Amino acid sequence: MKTLPLARLQAREEHVEAFKALAHLTRLQIFFFLVRQGRDVPAGEIQAELEIPGPTLSHHLDLLRRAGLVQSRKEERFVYYSARPDTASELVRLLTACC
Numbered sequence: 001m002k003t004l005p006l007a008r009l010q011a012r013e014e015h016v017e018a019f020k021a022l023a024h025l026t027r028l029q030i031f032f033f034l035v036r037q038g039r040d041v042p043a044g045e046i047q048a049e050l051e052i053p054g055p056t057l058s059h060h061l062d063l064l065r066r067a068g069l070v071q072s073r074k075e076e077r078f079v080y081y082s083a084r085p086d087t088a089s090e091l092v093r094l095l096t097a098c099c
Contacts, residue, residue, distance in 0.1 A: 026060050039082065061081055
């Protein structure tokens with residue numbers, strides 16, 4: 001695994017995947033929406049608020065989840081999503097470590 005030392009932080013492959021996931025306008029909008037909500041949000045609410053078709057939303061949420069930027073939980077027939085603030089904070093620290 002290649003790493004890039006920045007102060008005390010190490011850039012890792014997980015960071016690359018997270019940045020790649022955020023390098024798409026729709027995923028960035030989803031992520032920002034979840035961060036602003038600060039709570040678990042049902043997929044239907046995300047879909048209604050951002051006006052994204054269901055299958056497209058599922059695809060983007062899956063990529064964000066696999067990149068470690070959001071987490072999901074299923075409750076009965078609903079799936080709830082929330083931003084992972086630990087991952088977002090780590091990315092911010094990584095970016096600002098070199099500035």
